[in-house]
Amino acid sequence: QTWSPQDGLRSRLRRRPIWLLREAVPPEVAEAVVAAASASGGRLFNRDADSVDGAPTDEIVLLRDGRLTPTINVEMAPLLYRVQSVFERVNAYVKVQLRCPACLVCTSLLRKYGAEVSSRSGIGVHFDEKALATAIVSLDAQQNYVGGLMVQPSAARRSRRLVHMEQGDLVLHSYDLLHGVEVRRGARHSLIMWVSSDAAACESHSLAWKLRDARRGTVHAQYQLGRAQIFREAPGGASMGWRWLKRAAQLGHEGAQLNFGLREMEQGRLHEARRWWVKAFRG
Template identity: 30%
Template sequence: NSFCTLLAAVMIAPALAVFTCLAVVLPVYGDDLRIFDGFTPFQLPEASGAEPPIEVQRGATEWPTFADGSSHASTLFRLGGVVDATSAADVIQALQAEAFQTDLDSVDGAATHQYWLYAYNRRQYEPSKAREFVNRTLGAILETRITPIVRALYPRAEELQPCFSFIRRYKDTERTRHPTHFDVQSHTTFIVSLNNFGDDYTGGIYVATGDRVQDRRYLSLKAGDGAVHQSDLLHGVHVPSGTRWSWVVWFAPGRCDADSTEWHRSQADTQDPAAASPLHQFLLARRLQAKLEDEGRNADDARASAEPWLRRAAEAGFARAQNEYGEALRQSGDNAGAAEWLEKAADREPAARYNLGLVRLAEGNDEAAVSLFDSACRDGSPDACFNMAVAHSGGKGGLDRDTAAALDILRRTDTPEAMLFASELSDSDQDLERASVLGSPEAQYRLARKLLSGGQQRREEGLRYLERAARNGHRGSQQTIAALKRAKAKRPTQGYGDL
């Protein structure tokens, strides 16, 4: 069998195609956790009404000059003690025993492990004393402190409105990473660390101007410290050790249901080509595609409508756009056109090297593909790391067959797909459980089947995994639950374990 055949056998192609376009996660080969040191003192506008006074610092990530000669700086602010440390600690304590949502994240498809407080367009969440306490505590701070500060920092004719509010938790037994991304769903984002960088966890939120590991700079935030930025800031999260708790609020101008494509149009579609921003053209493409899909357009049509903006950003030299445009060409079957764009982006975008590796794979050049996968994996592409594990496990692309090396890569990559493949290579329940916790519906289904054949406690746990996989769209889990319900209806005095 060819390397292509082996990849097809183990990769979940539709999901990976989406991940490739969206984000890149921490690589197998480490991260030295460099701190962002670009902050300088900033005077908070009086309109913020912040009492007591807050220490504010301003910083920016400076993007490399684009091919068209333009440049871009993404601004962020650091606010010391915007939430008092006592309130932050009380929120963490209140949520210790609460169940966090494990819906799949729109960025990387992994389980979110977040706790929704408010979403303008969603149902009310399950009431509890903890949720009531946290909403009351943080709601007051949001109304009287954070919202006025955000409006003062980013004054607009249409005032910024808080539209989404949630708690994120990162820990080694759950999620430890969130890929490098732009907040496409938010115009302005406010983040508050609820515990201490360095003492309670290492790593945390980082900012970047590309997806290479060396591009990342971490924010040192103590309990109650905040950071605020707009959606042009590329950022992500990695927590190598400890547990990180954060509170996130997404703001939008005017109304929460306003057309988000208008947020960038003036900077993307200016009459003066020299003044157009490639980054805003890219974000306009992203938001236009998301908007059309939300309106019911199929994914191919939505991508086609957004493609002119993506191409304009790519032609201007924005590497992330060059990668995504090249990948769109590859998926359409134009490997030659794809390679041209992917080669332009390969230096700054590990995902471009991964996608270029797929082009070489299609051409039958396995060794060139593996070389690109190896380079991209070392620089930050989880998909490339996955393919390196495939190559090691099958002895492809000039590598010796080495299951131990494959497992080492997969376990350090630590994505749902990587851990599912690790469980297949190792036949390990521990790897299967890790894939399930990370959000793999297939792993959840397989683990549930094993647990349902055990004792009562194991059966209850298995049913929870089965229901989680079903909620995440796993067809086999949905069918199994339906069969269990039908059987239970026939024998109502017996439990699931008797079926």
């Protein structure tokens, strides 16, 4: 199914807000960005393994930790010139929408999807766990491809919706929204921007905002923080991570309930494991 702002998805997302800004980027700017990215015949696109699915990324890193990619390759210069005006527009927008005067675009990628231009037809639904929020600009006319950005407000696949985006439209969503891309025909280019809470957090990769939200009772922050501590990706230790995960499970987070059920099973508490899995299934 296709989602549009009139469908009321935002209200069903509870703590998973999503905003859609039409014509955030003029079509001629979007076209110029795609042309600059494609001028090299594809040489600018990286083929490294993606962290989500292991397939080639087919992406160009434009901004990392708040710094533009060094123009070692002269073919990058026109592209970097074109995207800077987009970063400025998005920075202004996120400061208002997130009510966060210090927020800024920290890292940005340009990706392509579809058999006409890439070996990648999409990417499975996932969370952007290192970003406070994610901004995505569609760079192609909608009639050039079939498919696009998908959002999924719950663990249930039936909640998945396709977001209708025209060229230059911007979607901004919070870190607790499952999302992915599926392009069944044609070619789609998108500019992806990961937003950080401030310049210092961007440069240091700090997730202080996640700890703040967890303490305030945001269940997905508790879930992500717990997982990060369990897997030694954040300070605090595994025991603290399991406490956060249990708290999120108690507050109804389906992913936390599934994971905590596995923990109970590993500890030999099969009845408790089954209880958590039933809760997760019932949503």
